[in-house]
Amino acid sequence: MPKDHIDPIAALRENTSVPFERARAMPTEVYTEQSFVDAELEYIFRKDWYCVGRADALSAPGDYVACELAGQPIVVLRDRDGDLRAMSNVCLHRMSTLLHGRGNAKTIVCPYHAWTYNLDGKLRGAPAMTKNEGFCKDQYALPQVRCEEWLGWVFVCLDPEATPVAAQLAEVAAKIEGYDMANYSEAFYEEHVWDTNWKVLAENFMESYHLPVCHAGTIGGLSRLEDMICPPGHAAFNYHTILKDESLRIAMAHPSNDRLEGDARRTTYLLALYPSLMITLTPGYFWYLSLHPKGPGQVHIRFGGGMSNDFAADPDAQDNFTALKTLLDEVNVEDRGCTEKVYRGLCSEVATPGHLSHLERPNYDFAKYLMARIDAGSSS
Structure with a gap:
């Protein structure tokens, strides 16, 4: 029964x-x-640290891995300064997800309208936006997410107050x-x-x-x-x-x-x-x-x-x-x-x-x- x-x-x-x-x-x-x-x-x-893999798999500038953590699309990558960083993996235009799986990217290009971001998340370029008087490229940057490396492991966390x-x-x-x-x-x-x-x-x-x-x-x-x-x-x-x-x-x-x-x-x-x-x-x-x-x-x-x-x-x-x-x-x-x-x-x-x-x-x-x-x- x-x-x-x-x-x-x-x-x-x-x-x-x-x-x-x-x-x-x-x-x-x-x-x-x-x-x-x-x-x-x-x-x-949404509160604890989630592991996306090993740091040596993200060794070169532009190496990245995408994940979804508690419904939030995130990308973790090695930036041009050699630092690991995590950020929102959602375009700031019409909100497509940006990168998928694991790979290497010189820039982050939206697959929907080709808005393009630098590896630090700042908007680099956006086609056909010159006629919108309110648009300012410098005002766009992908939100950053906490990212830490520990003994070769790469972790991300959505909670800014989480213990390291x-x-x-x-x-x-x-x-x-x-x-x-x-x-x-x-x-x-x-x-x-x-x-x-x-x-x-x-x-x-x-x-x-x-x-x-x-x-x-x-x-x-x-x-x-x-x-x-x-x-x-x-x-x-x-x-x-x-x-x-x-x-x-x-x-x-x-x-x-x-x-x-x-x-x-x-x-x-x-x-x-x-x-x-x-x-x-x-x-x-x-x-x-x-x-x-x-x-x-x-x-x-x-x-x-x-x-x-x-x-x-x-x-x-x-x-x-x-x-x-x-x-x-x-x-x-x-x-x-x-x-x-x-x-x-x-x-x-x-x-x-x-x-x-x-x-x-x-x-x-x-x-x-x-x-x-x-x-x-x-x-x-």
């Missing part, structure tokens, strides 16, 4: 009031109700100092849309409890549940760690790396930087997902990865990474299948959240973060 209508925010508040030792998965309404997506966009994605990224993630930087995360180069970047809720995919990343089953065809056999450590989360992030098998050489610290010692040389960090940047960081390579909701039942995914520059001079580094990328693609196929099945199950009239394993501690902390952000936003 159909469920009675339940306020998803009230349901999450009750869910997160329980200590972790008795916690259950989040209520189904948190994933399936449009009203909860609206709250997320208003109180989370480096301050929010200082504890992360301290934990992974020996990896030198800024010293990794992106080797691939893709964008995808999957038919699942963004939180389902985020939670799937946050726990490795599913690895032996969901990834039985790829990495599941190398995933020992007893080696997984899931400490309590922090205000702006959670993480867990896995010890990698030394048979995957590019997951180990390079012989020249004198920053890591002992088990740290084969430890993988799975970092969930709130709200939606998920990073698998090994001493040799990294890959990431940056997520944004597209309604309750779809998620936009920025998927990228690359190698530590410690491996750059190794003659077999590219072959090893090509093999790794093939593996990551296969893992993604498995994750897509699992997470889309979860969303279909969440939409069932009889779906009921079960108790969490100790290996799902990050999921509990994620739920607490969501509730805290929504409560803080709605009460301000």
Whole structure:
């Protein structure tokens, strides 16, 4: 029989009031109700930092990436002074969006009427405007958006009052100092849309409890549940760690790396930087997902990865990474299948959240973060 209508925010508040030792998965309404997506966009994605990718992918003047953040079209680019900047990606004439995807542009040209902007956002030229007496080119400049780089990652934020990224993630930087995360180069970047809720995919990343089953065809056999450590989360992030098998050489610290010692040389960090940047960081390579909701039942995914520059001079580094990328693609196929099945199950009239394993501690902390952000936003 159909469920009675339940306020998803009230349901999450009750869910997160329980200590972790008795916690259950989040209520189904948190994933399936449009009203909860609206709250997320208003109180989370309009307020927190969103990652658009790696800085080394925007290395030359004019390199850009476009995104939509909480309904706002934004472009992030490297300007002629070599600085990263973010700005509105909407023309100031008839309001077409300007740049799309990733690429390089000497100037920003509107695809509708060819109004043209410099890389700092100032209007450079506008055809056939000389007969409008009120038009003054110098009065037009694309609105700027906050943009920060942290350890090689590029973030944007719509809230001028948000705490800087480096301050929010200082504890992360301290934990992974020996990896030198800024010293990794992106080797691939893709964008995808999957038919699942963004939180389902985020939670799937946050726990490795599913690895032996969901990834039985790829990495599941190398995933020992007893080696997984899931400490309590922090205000702006959670993480867990896995010890990698030394048979995957590019997951180990390079012989020249004198920053890591002992088990740290084969430890993988799975970092969930709130709200939606998920990073698998090994001493040799990294890959990431940056997520944004597209309604309750779809998620936009920025998927990228690359190698530590410690491996750059190794003659077999590219072959090893090509093999790794093939593996990551296969893992993604498995994750897509699992997470889309979860969303279909969440939409069932009889779906009921079960108790969490100790290996799902990050999921509990994620739920607490969501509730805290929504409560803080709605009460301000």
